[in-house]
């Protein structure tokens with residue numbers, strides 16, 4: 001921290017890490033980010049966490065890609081074998097013209113020979129709304145198919161599926177800041193202290209002023225210290241636990257009958273279904289005693305205003321959509337939607353996963369969730385996109401695209417800012433798929449694990465090096481401003497996508513992201529009354545926005561839902577066991593997630609000096625009793641094995657983890673958690689079961 005003389009200029013922007021969307025000010029000295037301050041944004045009120053404050057010197061890291069690269073003809077076979085500090089043994093430097101021609105030309109040839117279904121794209125929730133929009137437009141218009149997806153498939157696709165099905169909208173019904181007006185809040189399958197740290201400060205304040213905080217999680221997490229109830233339930237039993245809570249609310253007639261009659265449908269079928277879930281019958285399965293379940297049910301139902309927050313502990317299961325359906329039913333049952341201090345809030349992970357989804361980086365949805373199969377929708381986009389023909393066939397999702405490579409269906413892949421060679425489940429399967437591709441183009445700021453497999457690498461801009469908007473978990477569309485130029489010949493992602501489109505024969509003409517934003521508004525009602533000019537002046541505007549003066553609506557659906565007859569729906573959820581139950585060979589449960597200091601696959605935060613210094617090494621968390629039983633001391637190496645593979649990693653003692661569990665962060669390539677994870681998918685959200693794999697653990701060197 002320094003005084004105003006210590007910097008040359010300051011640029012107001014948004015943090016590019018998590019979905020909280022904290023507003024900040026980059027202090028620039030000698031064309032470098034000298035430090036960062038939090039500023040008064042609607043989500044953060046000047047607060048920042050460690051990543052927002054200290055997570056930016058990665059942009060000055062010597063590993064930055066500064067020139068386009070093309071794979072050498074005499075390069076070794078594709079694999080995780082490229083030195084990011086010296087990639088020239090595998091790649092040669094190229095001009096932009098040559099690289100774009102090679103990248104786009106081969107996609108064109110594959111499309112010509114095998115059709116548009118043979119090529120696919122992964123966009124990124126780390127890019128701006130305008131970049132996400134352009135990317136899906138390129139895949140649909142240029143590649144000629146809807147094979148476009150992004151990391152929402154790996155985090156909240158099941159939550160969105162359940163919300164669209166039952167509420168009619170995939171976004172949150174209330175901001176997290178609304179907790180200020182609540183009496184009770186449930187936080188389930190989320191660890192905000194680590195993953196949404198600034199949001200967690202609001203949750204703690206809520207508890208401090210007397211709000212009842214009900215935390216439900218198979219890991220006992222830091223928020224338990226503020227919790228009125230901490231339910232450390234058995235992993236994978238969410239549906240049984242939530243149905244038992246709702247059983248009590250119905251049985252004891254605690255539900256909001258007037259609300260249920262006035263605003264919902266499907267109640268009677270739902271009521272009959274949950275009769276089969278008395279707490280006394282579910283207690284053993286969930287590991288929570290019936291009395292606690294009844295107390296939680298009464299506490300939530302009796303509150304004047306209640307909110308429900310959830311994270312990937314809910315969504316990343318083969319029953320993730322059913323888990324989210326239960327949470328929606330619970331809120332509807334108690335009438336805890338549409339009023340101040342009430343609402344449903346899936347805490348979105350990446351900084352712009354809400355915006356990237358809104359902008360159409362989804363294989364079955366055009367921007368604003370218009371179904372691609374709908375002829376009227378395609379007509380609208382044909383009109384906006386100068387007569388472009390859009391395939392009516394929904395595309396493949398992230399994991400399906402990887403499987404499609406093995407089947408020979410997908411032959412070319414364009415990856416903008418994602419890292420599937422680290423983030424996909426059963427990642428060795430994904431890496432082998434990447435190696436099989438006839439054509440892989442990777443656009444990124446570093447030579448990521450995925451870029452190791454590329455045929456062409458396009459050097460892109462980091463977030464502080466470009467202007468664009470991003471939409472946080474609260475539905476707040478916020479302005480990110482360029483603070484620095486990209487290094488060397490690196491370019492802004494939106495500019496590269498336009499170059500790719502034009503090299504594929506499209507005639508795109510955008511000079512600035514504001515022109516893209518204006519086009520987005522033509523099909524996206526969510527952006528009604530939100531203009532580029534307003535965002536420049538006000539920094540953030542929330543949707544829905546009712547007028548040019550309205551800052552946006554923090555709470556929605558007070559007067560009905562965007563569904564048939566304005567009613568939300570109860571969808572009964574069955575108990576589905578995890579895809580892979582522990583057994584004699586694999587007796588323990590592996591779960592994965594993030595750490596406070598590291599972001600996702602670590603490509604940025606492991607190159608941020610302070611963050612890397614605080615958390616430099618891969619580690620697995622186990623209960624002290626589990627380590628004792630194995631004769632392992634904290635800091636010693638252990639071997640973790642599942643049916644997909646094995647890794648060796650340093651053991652860390654953590655009482656928050658149950659004795660039959662292991663927790664692994666997935667940011668470390670040297671002990672990649674996703675070597676172990678299960679790729680089985682939720683049938684609705686198509687999200688993999690990252691949160692539950694059967695595993696065995698032993699001291700390293702032992703089998």
Ligand code: SF4
Pocket residue numbers: 015016017018019020021022044047048049050051052053196197198199
């Ligand atoms: Fe950035 Fe999220 Fe931390 Fe805010 S809470 S500073 S958005 S990482």
